[in-house]
Amino acid sequence: MHFTEDNIENYLLGKLQGNALQEFERALQSNKELREEVAFKRQVMEAIKASRKSDLKNYIQEHSDSEIKTIPLINRNLTRGLAIAASVVLVAGVIYFLIPNESIQKINVFKSKAKFNSNTTDNEAIAATEKKDSNVEVPAATAPLQTSKEDTNQNDLSDASTLDIYKGNSKESNSDWDYSLDENKNNNEHTNADEEHMNTGSGNENNDGKSVSSLDSVRHDVLLYDTVCNVAEVGQNFASSKSAPVATVTKRKTDTEKVKPNENTLSRSLKKEETENIIKVEYWESAIHYKGYRFFRNNLKLYGLNKTEKIQIYLIDGNYYLKVGKNYFALMELNSYNQFSIIKNKEILDKLNGN
């Protein structure tokens, strides 16, 4: 029996019913040519649907806002954070002025005694603490400033000598690009910031300016090294940027190194528009083995990433992407910690690969 185009189409659209349907299905079982024709027309129909779907998706991508406006959320979080910090400082300030200095000293000594379970005098306790401090592993986050180095090889992180671990209070810093968390600045003045440290356990100071850390056992995240990375803007100078390695590397300065007068810090040597295309990248080792990133205001903190891995950052349609090895990850500009999310979207991957 011969079936018309309409019969086949109605079958594919699910419009055949009753006897007509049964008859068609019987014919399908016995007629190979009909089976092939139906299969072919089904493919054509699917392709028409796929092309429509693709058109609609393209429309959405072309006409939607490229970036979600998250600023209000960040502002809310920032405001909340500042409010908490201000409260802590206020409470610490009130305690400092209400309790006599002598009492504070005694409280610190008491803490030291309790920590080391010792019956030493106050001075002995401080001395013991100082001795312990000299042995404690101080986070590299407190390392002093870096100088710019063109030679990336000198920044080989497998070489422990290039990692300058800050010890004591001899740190000096004159770099605008020093993003290290400086918790142990050489500052004998009793500032509000010091009060905050006292309350948060980041490190105490007594009135003599001597460090009395009561929470040495708390492990901190460690800044392994930092660098700067040019953003490759896909679609513009992608080709040249793609092949370019990390543009400039800032190396952590050792205690003995001096900053030469002509070795200006990176931020000073760059014009404003240049800095907009440059991301400060920091490699951190997380105390809790966290793996992810935080990307905010041109500062990218990478956690748990192999420090020898070469990275690239790309910018497409206002969105940042990080390339590590052969994989691409989305970079969300949020002042919060995010997990690495691998890019699977073929269109984006094609763009990133320059196809």
Place this chain on the structure above:
Amino acid sequence: MPKANSFSDQDILMRIRQGEMKMLSILYDRNRKNIRSLIRKNNGSDADADDVLQEAIIVVWQQVQNKEFKLSAKMDTYIFSIAKNLWLKSLRKNKRMQSEGDWNTFESEATNSEIENENTAIIAKYVNMLSDACRDILQLFYFDGLEMDEIALRLNFANADTVKAKKYQCKKKLEDLIKRDYLKEDLI
């Protein structure tokens, strides 16, 4: 461009039924943040979220073309639930993929599916070689599920019969273009 929130759900339904594509991006923009949050909390990335949201909006677009479709919840809630289901389905599929026991089964399924997708992609290129009118007729009929008289109205044809005749010509042209380059059995 009008603000995403300035349209009521009924406005959106009406405009989608009239084929106003702007509604796609409006729905996308106003749901993007919520869907990203949902997907992020469920082991997905922002790129996954954007894909899922696009799919969900296209499902809505397709459903709304049906005159019998009635929105029983808020449009954004509806989109959220579709996106959630799509993502769950995707997670289940990935889980199945990672399951060692099902690996062989999945591999053969995936291979068949890949071949079908490849063939669909080949034919879809031929759809783009058609005239705008042909492409519109075929897409509105097969994807949007519009009746001939609705297509006539949407595309300014004289009447349903004209569209029907044109549709027949367009489909034949498409099949001829494909058959010029491929054997039928190569694509099935």
